[in-house]
Amino acid sequence: MTIDTQVISRNRLFGGEQRVLEHESGALGCTMRLSAYLPPRALAGERCSVLIYLSGLTCTEQNVTTKAGAQRACADHGVVFICPDTSPRGEDVADDEGWDLGQGAGFYLTATRSPWAKHYAMDRYVMDEVLAIADTLTPGDAVSAGRVGITGHSMGGHGAITLGLKHAERFASISALAPILQPMDVPWGEKAFRAYLGDERDAWAAYDSRALVRSGKTHPYEILIDQGSGDSFLDKHLACDDFKRACDEAGQAFRYRLQNGYDHSYYFVASFIADHVEHHARSVG
Amino acid sequence: MTIDTQVISRNRLFGGEQRVLEHESGALGCTMRLSAYLPPRALAGERCSVLIYLSGLTCTEQNVTTKAGAQRACADHGVVFICPDTSPRGEDVADDEGWDLGQGAGFYLTATRSPWAKHYAMDRYVMDEVLAIADTLTPGDAVSAGRVGITGHSMGGHGAITLGLKHAERFASISALAPILQPMDVPWGEKAFRAYLGDERDAWAAYDSRALVRSGKTHPYEILIDQGSGDSFLDKHLACDDFKRACDEAGQAFRYRLQNGYDHSYYFVASFIADHVEHHARSVG
Numbered sequence: 280m281t282i283d284t285q286v287i288s289r290n291r292l293f294g295g296e297q298r299v300l301e302h303e304s305g306a307l308g309c310t311m312r313l314s315a316y317l318p319p320r321a322l323a324g325e326r327c328s329v330l331i332y333l334s335g336l337t338c339t340e341q342n343v344t345t346k347a348g349a350q351r352a353c354a355d356h357g358v359v360f361i362c363p364d365t366s367p368r369g370e371d372v373a374d375d376e377g378w379d380l381g382q383g384a385g386f387y388l389t390a391t392r393s394p395w396a397k398h399y400a401m402d403r404y405v406m407d408e409v410l411a412i413a414d415t416l417t418p419g420d421a422v423s424a425g426r427v428g429i430t431g432h433s434m435g436g437h438g439a440i441t442l443g444l445k446h447a448e449r450f451a452s453i454s455a456l457a458p459i460l461q462p463m464d465v466p467w468g469e470k471a472f473r474a475y476l477g478d479e480r481d482a483w484a485a486y487d488s489r490a491l492v493r494s495g496k497t498h499p500y501e502i503l504i505d506q507g508s509g510d511s512f513l514d515k516h517l518a519c520d521d522f523k524r525a526c527d528e529a530g531q532a533f534r535y536r537l538q539n540g541y542d543h544s545y546y547f548v549a550s551f552i553a554d555h556v557e558h559h560a561r562s563v564g
Numbered sequence: 565m566t567i568d569t570q571v572i573s574r575n576r577l578f579g580g581e582q583r584v585l586e587h588e589s590g591a592l593g594c595t596m597r598l599s600a601y602l603p604p605r606a607l608a609g610e611r612c613s614v615l616i617y618l619s620g621l622t623c624t625e626q627n628v629t630t631k632a633g634a635q636r637a638c639a640d641h642g643v644v645f646i647c648p649d650t651s652p653r654g655e656d657v658a659d660d661e662g663w664d665l666g667q668g669a670g671f672y673l674t675a676t677r678s679p680w681a682k683h684y685a686m687d688r689y690v691m692d693e694v695l696a697i698a699d700t701l702t703p704g705d706a707v708s709a710g711r712v713g714i715t716g717h718s719m720g721g722h723g724a725i726t727l728g729l730k731h732a733e734r735f736a737s738i739s740a741l742a743p744i745l746q747p748m749d750v751p752w753g754e755k756a757f758r759a760y761l762g763d764e765r766d767a768w769a770a771y772d773s774r775a776l777v778r779s780g781k782t783h784p785y786e787i788l789i790d791q792g793s794g795d796s797f798l799d800k801h802l803a804c805d806d807f808k809r810a811c812d813e814a815g816q817a818f819r820y821r822l823q824n825g826y827d828h829s830y831y832f833v834a835s836f837i838a839d840h841v842e843h844h845a846r847s848v849g
Contacts, residue, residue, distance in 0.1 A: 290827055290829055290831040291823075292831040348636070351633070542576065544575055546575040546582055547576070549578075
């Protein structure tokens with residue numbers, strides 16, 4: 280698949296180039312933006328890998344691009360860093376008054392209920408279009424050769440782990456910061472799944488990391504997960520004991536780190552994103 | 565001088581703590597905010613130094629705090645990083661429709677003309693109040709012992725160099741990113757100086773880095789200056805040939821780096837701020 284992209288902005292950064300791209304999305308039926316950081320090695324045409332970063336509720340591609348400082352580690356490790364938006368966008372795209380549903384809250388799933396089904400399919404968008412765009416930006420056939428990792432924050436951590444487990448053959452590494460690991464049983468997830476997927480919980484399990492591991496979906500490489508002990512969403516929305524137990528039972532290797540005193544903000548992401556870039560870089564050698 | 569500060573927010577960051585503080589300013593006659601990053605060593609009560617960062621036009625304390633990633637280098641080097649706002653603030657503080665005059669554009673000077681003279685005195689604010697607040701946050705008498713550096717971006721680079729030269733005994737290091745070095749002769753500076761100081765150019769020279777060096781104001785430590793060759797303001801507002809010549813004639817050591825392709829944005833600041841933190845750290849040993 281070839282997707283025409285238009286460069287909205289270019290900024291020199293850590294010896295590489297930060298771009299914002301715009302394109303028409305077939306999967307979503309609207310115009311989308313994403314950011315792409317090309318490290319110095321990519322600009323020189325040398326072999327690189329790709330790390331897809333999925334953002335959390337309310338974010339666009341801008342939040343992580345301007346606040347996390349991930350590009351520094353990507354410059355060091357030769358990683359192309361791709362950050363899509365969190366939902367379809369536009370005036371004719373269904374939305375909700377709440378910040379945790381509709382635009383800014385796509386939950387990386389394919390909606391089946393009205394009015395969401397018309398545009399909301401962020402999982403297909405990431406797998407088909409974001410990866411295709413990443414491939415055109417990265418020297419050395421990174422995507423077809425499987426040198427792609429996926430990570431994300433909060434709702435985006437949920438997206439990273441569910442997509443990584445469901446398409447284990449496409450991704451060399453999976454990691455997440457403060458992910459929603461058991462969305463079927465927490466308020467953010469329940470509200471979104473009910474709206475996008477309807478009341479039948481059977482349909483929800485395809486988008487629940489814990490349920491996916493229980494059903495046998497695993498990844499050969501250790502999954503890195505960071506959470507902050509001072510995160511005000513930790514108990515209510517980011518519960519993970521069942522997920523960890525499921526990983527143990529399924530033999531899924533994971534490294535879970537509870538970071539003392541950190542909250543849910545981009546200060547937390549900035550503090551640990553370099554470890555996630557390194558985790559990815561190790562997986563592709 | 566003791567200033568009562570109220571902590572507006574605290575976030576764990578790189579093992580230290582990012583705070584935003586609010587206080588009543590006597591110098592400015594209004595309520596002000598500033599950010600303070602305390603590195604792990606400061607939280608442990610160990611000796612630290614202070615780096616004051618002055619921001620550019622339109623910024624508050626938030627821009628550099630959320631976008632530059634300077635705190636990572638400050639954590640490594642044990643530097644308390646203090647970022648004040650760029651002007652007095654509030655509904656009863658004079659303002660202008662332009663983004664390059666009034667609130668967000670204090671130019672680190674003491675205004676003498678109406679309506680600005682009532683509140684605008686950012687140079688006094690930094691020297692008297694920001695340094696006093698920094699002292700209370702930093703273990704080891706950093707301010708009274710002279711372990712304080714000053715840096716900044718654009719208008720804030722102008723502030724850093726003018727204050728650093730005029731109070732050389734108070735600062736161990738001076739540096740700047742894309743500073744306005746000859747404000748008397750560039751449109752941003754001329755507009756601001758005419759409004760704040762009146763038409764007499766003699767009064768402007770006290771706030772012009774080139775004029776200060778020519779008048780014998782120098783600093784014993786090398787001044788580090790970065791500019792971006794792709795900065796769209798470079799020719800019109802950031803001219804520096806006269807400043808460099810004045811430094812050569814006065815024996816002022818400086819290191820000037822024209823960074824290839826970088827623009828005026830925080831991506832430029834993020835790319836090089838670690839070098840400025842290190843420049844400061846070296847000056848205090």
